[in-house]
Amino acid sequence: HRAAERAARFAVMPGTVAPLDRPLVESWSVTGVAGVTRVGRLALVTSADDRTVRAVDVVDGRTAWRLATGGPAPAERCLGDRSTDAVEVLVCFRGRSGGGAPGTVTAVVVDASDGSVLAQRPTHLPSHGAAMVGGDLVTVQQRDRVLDVRRTDAVTRAEVWAARIDLAGGRQSGSGAGRVRVEHGVVVVEGATTGVLDAATGRVLGVWHADGWTASPLQPALDGADVRVGTNGWAVSGEAAAGRRSSAATWFDRTGRPVATLDGALVEPEVSDGSLPEVVLTARPDTRELVATDVAAGRELWRARAAGTALLRRDGAAVVAGAGRVASVDLRTGDARWDAAVPGVVPAGGSVTDGSTVVVVVERSGRARLVALDLDTGSVRWEAPLPGDVAPLSQRVHDQVHVTVGEVAGRVVVLADRLVAGMA
16 A cells, blocks of 8 residues: 555656566667757657757657758757656757858747747857746856846747846856756856856846866866755855865755755755655765755764765655665665665666666676666566667766666656667
């Protein structure tokens, strides 16, 4: 009865998949892939051969629609709101517009349901890129000594809000470019000047500047802050000093109010049942420690030699993978509810869960496999090979993990070199 209740509770949470009580097998696959973006129930697959963006429905692998990139230049990327499966509008940037100034591309606004073009116009790529919130586009453009942050309707270009962040030193680090992302309702602008804004209102919740500049653009200064967002707030590392960042961090609540000091970098997982939200996990890679802090009480609860990646939170425990082991750690006490040896586990390869089972990527004899663990006991429930001719995980592409597994619209999707596959 408790297992059924737990499964029902997890079934409605973002990031969970269909029951994992039996080995997963390939249900569909696409090869010749140059890049993949997850948008709602679609996997936007950029082809390496015919320069198109294909919208693949992850349920059955059917191609819902295609979008030609146009011209000799491939699409830079297609954007959609990653926080919901009910995505209605996408924005794709493609080619260089005819007669446009250098750096000008065509922004194509697409109906996610059928691929029809809702709007198309030349635009200048913002220096910090762009991100989507619902049907709106958030852009960050550097103008002299100011970062101009705007949220506009993707179709009509009507302004929702505009905000300004003053730059320290008059520029961003290195090339002058940064990055923007939206997570859990906040906009994070990364770079030597780092800012956090409320995604709904545009209110600036915090700004941090790097404390030093380097003469060479090939060795830029550190970002003003390392911001990692959780469901109830975010952690900001201390300012950089002497080219290194302090291990201390500050936890901010959703209003931008600093409420607690943390030791280490935030390792909160995406998938959580919401239990013990006041307990925040951080990691100290230098000492290989996992640290739990009660941010409501403002005190450290425990620390343990348990370096690794937090995969999920469930029933007051965090499941952590690293160093050939997967363990379930009690968030209040730090005690291991179970600790399982999983040789070859690749924590950065991602995981999927249905609330009763967690599936991780492992490397066995130079090949990638999926291993499912029972979340109550840590025992292995099943193993299965990955689809296609996946190269050994020890071979890296640009220092990135070679194989990852994740959830898209409640389905298991595997990404590998030039391959995307659905598992069921």
